[in-house]
Amino acid sequence: MPTILFAAPSLWPEYREALPQALAEAGLAGDVVTEAAPDQVDYIVYAPSSPLQDFTPYTRTKAVLSLWAGVERVVGNPTLIQPLCRMVDPGLTEGMVEWVVGHTLRHHLGMDRHIVNPGHVWDPTCPPLARERPVTLLGMGALGTACAAALRGLNFPVTGWSRTAKPGCLHGEDGLRQALATAQVLVTLLPRTAETENLLNADRLALLPRGAVILNPGRGALIDDAALLAALDRGHIGHATLDVFRIEPLPPDHPFWSHPQVTVTPHIAADTRASSAARVLAENIRRGEAGEPFLHLVDRQRGY
Numbered sequence: 001m002p003t004i005l006f007a008a009p010s011l012w013p014e015y016r017e018a019l020p021q022a023l024a025e026a027g028l029a030g031d032v033v034t035e036a037a038p039d040q041v042d043y044i045v046y047a048p049s050s051p052l053q054d055f056t057p058y059t060r061t062k063a064v065l066s067l068w069a070g071v072e073r074v075v076g077n078p079t080l081i082q083p084l085c086r087m088v089d090p091g092l093t094e095g096m097v098e099w100v101v102g103h104t105l106r107h108h109l110g111m112d113r114h115i116v117n118p119g120h121v122w123d124p125t126c127p128p129l130a131r132e133r134p135v136t137l138l139g140m141g142a143l144g145t146a147c148a149a150a151l152r153g154l155n156f157p158v159t160g161w162s163r164t165a166k167p168g169c170l171h172g173e174d175g176l177r178q179a180l181a182t183a184q185v186l187v188t189l190l191p192r193t194a195e196t197e198n199l200l201n202a203d204r205l206a207l208l209p210r211g212a213v214i215l216n217p218g219r220g221a222l223i224d225d226a227a228l229l230a231a232l233d234r235g236h237i238g239h240a241t242l243d244v245f246r247i248e249p250l251p252p253d254h255p256f257w258s259h260p261q262v263t264v265t266p267h268i269a270a271d272t273r274a275s276s277a278a279r280v281l282a283e284n285i286r287r288g289e290a291g292e293p294f295l296h297l298v299d300r301q302r303g304y
Contacts, residue, residue, distance in 0.1 A: 002289060003040050004032045008047035008067055016276040019045070022278035025287040026286045043285055044082075048073035052156045055079045062288045065281050067272055069143075070219065071298050072192045084298040085284055091273030093146050097191075099217055099269035103241050104156070104185050108133050110181040136183035137161070138176075138199070139190035139218060142167050143270070147187065159183070163195065180207040185215065191304040202227035211238040217269035220245040225256075230251040230260045245271040 006012055006019070012034060023030045038057035044064045046052070048071075055064070056079045063083045066074065071086045106112070109127050127133075135151055137144045140160040148158045160169040161179040172181050180186070186208060191197045200214075201225040208214075214237060216223060225246070231237040241263040242256060248267055256262045284294050298304060 001029045001031055002042035002285060004035055004043045004045060004285065005036050005041045006032055006045045007050045007052040008045060009034065009051070011047060011050065011067060011274075014118045015045070015278060018086070018274040018278040019281060022282035023285065025279070026282040028282060028286055028289065029140065030285060043288065045281060046074070053077065053079075055082060056068065058082065060076045063284065065284055065292055067277060069270075069272070070191060071304060072219075075298060075300060075303055082231050083105050083294055084292050084300075085296045086298055086304065087272055087277055087280060088142050088296045089272045089277040089280055091276035092270045093143055095273075096143050096217060096270035097146050098169070098190075099243070099265075100187055100215060101150050101154070103215050103263075104151060104187070105154075106133060107185060107215075107239060107241070108156075122226070131157060133184050134182045134183040135187065136179045138179070138222075139185070140166055141189070141191075143232075144187075144189040147189065157184075161188070176204070177207055180204060181209070183208055183212055185213050188216045188218040190218050190222055191201050191220050193303040197221045200286045201223060202230065205231045205237065210236055212236075213238050214240045214242075220248075229255055229259065232259060237261070239263070241265065244268055296302040 006015060019032050021265060039060055041058050041061050044058065044061055045067065046064050047067045055077065061082050063085055066084065066086050067091060069087050071084060075084065076082060108130065113123060133156055135156045136159045137148050138161050140148065140162040143158060148160055151158050159179050159182060161176055162171050164167040165171050170176070186201070190199065198221065202224065205227055228237065228240060232240060239261045243265045244267055250256060250264060256264055287294055
């Protein structure tokens with residue numbers, strides 16, 4: 001019977017019942033604990049905020065199973081030599097799709113003009129149809145693929161860009177320039193790596209059509225903040241709806257709060273749901289016990 005160390009104390013109340021139940025459903029008898037001798041631990045359920053930062057004593061551990069989709073805060077830990085799996089949670093994916101579709105429709109339909117209309121202006125201007133509003137998604141992993149499918153289901157023409165070659169996607173610098181050039185709505189769903197930090201700098205923001213809307217539920221560091229504010233101020237970017245930031249919570253004096261063309265949402269685009277995430281954890285533990293490949297194994301070279 002494997003020993004599973006739950007090393008994310010703040011999240012334990014959510015998983016105290018959900019994880020043992022998921023293990024039972026998977027046909028596993030596992031001992032889920034919050035404290036254990038390192039040489040007795042078979043799996044570590046982890047969050048980067050955990051007090052556990054030195055993995056050296058965990059010589060028996062078969063895998064570290066992250067509760068977060070992003071692993072940039074742990075992947076560089078030199079003591080972490082065990083296999084690391086990131087979280088790909090169906091509940092998180094559903095939440096991300098809903099946020100992306102909701103804010104895409106908000107800007108596509110111009111809903112703010114009617115919801116916030118203090119002057120009671122009668123403006124009968126109709127928006128174009130969805131099929132006339134090109135959307136670009138940067139990042140075509142599990143989240144990007146799901147968002148693209150939902151938007152296409154509403155008839156938005158969707159262009160996907162990936163850092164690496166994938167069927168049906170643009171890639172590379174030339175592909176990125178092509179993807180940005182047509183994006184009336186741009187959605188960023190890339191992980192944070194050395195290659196993606198400040199990906200949307202002043203030069204690349206200038207490639208977007210005038211008035212384009214940016215939705216960033218991916219990582220705050222994907223966009224150069226100063227370049228984005230400058231592009232908003234001169235009207236080249238019409239609006240930015242941002243869910244992630246370099247510093248969180250976003251400091252009260254940050255100009256994003258007061259800019260009229262910025263919407264701040266407090267990192268709520270997608271969240272890991274204990275009920276569905278526990279099943280992902282249980283499946284990876286089952287695989288580890290059966291000697292099968294782990295799901296969502298992190299590539300240390302790529303950083304995700």
